[in-house]
Amino acid sequence: MLPAKKRWLNELKEFLSLASISTDPAYRKEMIKTAQWLSRHLKNIGLSSELIKGSGHPLVYAEKIIDARAPTLLICSHYDVQPVDPIEQWETHPFRANVRKGRIYARGASDSKGQLFAYIKGAEEAIRSGKLGMNVKFIIEGDEEANGKSLAEFLAKNQKKLSADSIIYAGGAMINKDTPAICYGVRGLLALEIEAWAFKDNLHSGSFGGGFANPAEVLAQLLTSVKWKNRQIAIGHFYDGTTEYSDSDLESPYSEKELLKMTDAIKLVGEKRFSTIERISSRPTFEINSFASGYTGEGFQFIIPNRAVAKVSFRLAPGQTPKRAFGQFKKFINMLNPGTVKISIRKVDEAMPALMAKTSLIAIAAAKSLQRVFGRKVAWYRDGGAVPIIHDFQQITANVIMVGFGLLDDNIHAPNEKLDLKNFFRGVEFARDLLMGS
Numbered sequence: 001m002l003p004a005k006k007r008w009l010n011e012l013k014e015f016l017s018l019a020s021i022s023t024d025p026a027y028r029k030e031m032i033k034t035a036q037w038l039s040r041h042l043k044n045i046g047l048s049s050e051l052i053k054g055s056g057h058p059l060v061y062a063e064k065i066i067d068a069r070a071p072t073l074l075i076c077s078h079y080d081v082q083p084v085d086p087i088e089q090w091e092t093h094p095f096r097a098n099v100r101k102g103r104i105y106a107r108g109a110s111d112s113k114g115q116l117f118a119y120i121k122g123a124e125e126a127i128r129s130g131k132l133g134m135n136v137k138f139i140i141e142g143d144e145e146a147n148g149k150s151l152a153e154f155l156a157k158n159q160k161k162l163s164a165d166s167i168i169y170a171g172g173a174m175i176n177k178d179t180p181a182i183c184y185g186v187r188g189l190l191a192l193e194i195e196a197w198a199f200k201d202n203l204h205s206g207s208f209g210g211g212f213a214n215p216a217e218v219l220a221q222l223l224t225s226v227k228w229k230n231r232q233i234a235i236g237h238f239y240d241g242t243t244e245y246s247d248s249d250l251e252s253p254y255s256e257k258e259l260l261k262m263t264d265a266i267k268l269v270g271e272k273r274f275s276t277i278e279r280i281s282s283r284p285t286f287e288i289n290s291f292a293s294g295y296t297g298e299g300f301q302f303i304i305p306n307r308a309v310a311k312v313s314f315r316l317a318p319g320q321t322p323k324r325a326f327g328q329f330k331k332f333i334n335m336l337n338p339g340t341v342k343i344s345i346r347k348v349d350e351a352m353p354a355l356m357a358k359t360s361l362i363a364i365a366a367a368k369s370l371q372r373v374f375g376r377k378v379a380w381y382r383d384g385g386a387v388p389i390i391h392d393f394q395q396i397t398a399n400v401i402m403v404g405f406g407l408l409d410d411n412i413h414a415p416n417e418k419l420d421l422k423n424f425f426r427g428v429e430f431a432r433d434l435l436m437g438s
C-alpha cells in the first residue's frame, strides 16, 4: 500500500473510533468530540472550519474559497451513526475499526463516515497538488440518524453561507462492487397513525356480538380499500403531478430472481405497467406498517375489541407532496367511514420527494469523473427511501446529485457494518478528480 493510502486508512480508523451515536443521550460528549475532531481535521488539510450550534448536535462547516468568481461545490454528509445493538453479533468491536479481506469493519464505515472521509481526502489531495479547480464547502450534520431537523433549519436561514453552484450528497450505494452509480431521485414519505374507536371498554362477544361494530374489522376494511386489486392507490387525484411513463434509464442492482432469493418471498407483486425496480424505487406506495387490536397474549379472549390502531405510510413520488397526500387520505377515509366508529388520524413524519436532473452540470461532471476512475459507464438509480434534505438543497441550485461508494450488503444499521477499501480509495480519487475540475 502507498504511504498516502496507509495514512488515509489510519486517519479513517481514528474517525471511526469515535462513538458518534446521535440517538442516545449517553453519547452526547462523544458527539461533540467527533464534531471537533472533524473540524480540526478539515482545518489541518487547508480549509477554514467551524462548529455550528443548532437545535440538535453541532453541524460541522468548512470551506476553501480559491476565487469568489469560481464555481462552488457544496458537499453534504453526516458524522453521526446508528446504535450498535446487538453488540454480541459484531465479530470485532464496532468502534475499533478492523480490516479483513480488503474491507474495513466498524459502525459508520459505510453509513456514512467512511464515504464522507473519501470526499475529505479527495479535497485534501486536490488542495495539496495546487490544482483545486473550484471553491469547495462541506456541511456535515450530526442528526441524520436521529431524525433531527437542524440541517434543514440551518439551511432555511443561511442560504447565503451554503450558496453553491452544485451540491453533492455524499452517500449511498454503487450498483455492484465495480460499477459506480449516481442516484437521481428519492421518494418522499408520509407516515400516519390511524385509530378506530368504538366503545369505552372491550365487549363480551357472546353477550354483545351481532349488535355492535367491530373497530378492527372497520379499520381493516378502510385500509384495504386504499389500494385497488391491481395495486394502484384508489385515493382520488393521488397520482396528480407524478409521471406515468416508464423510466428506461433506471438500473437495478438485483434481478427479480435475486430479489426472491434474498427475501424468501413467494412472489413479487406490484403495478403491472411498471418494472420491479420502478415499483420499489420510484413509484408511490402505501403500506400498513403495523396493525393492533384486541387480545394477542396466551389463550383467548372472546371480545369485540373497543379500539384498533394502525401505523401506515405512503412513499411519495416526485410531483407529490406529503401535505396534499395527507389531505387526500383524510378525505378518502372520511368518505368511506361507515359512521359506526370514531376515526382519528395523526401525522407522525413526512419528507418531500425529489427528482434530480441527469443532465445537470454536476451530474455530467460526476459521471465523467466516475467513468475515469472506474473505467466503466455509470449506472443511474433512484433511492426508494427518503433523503428530505435533497428537496431543500434544490431550493439553492438545480445541480444536485447523490454519489456514494457503499454496497447494498454493507450491513448499514446492522452488526458488522463494512466498507470495501478499494472503493474507498476510488472514492478519494473521484473526489480529487471532480474537485480539480479537469
Ligand SMILES: [Zn+2]
Binding pocket: 082, 111, 145, 412, 413
Ligand atoms: Zn443511516
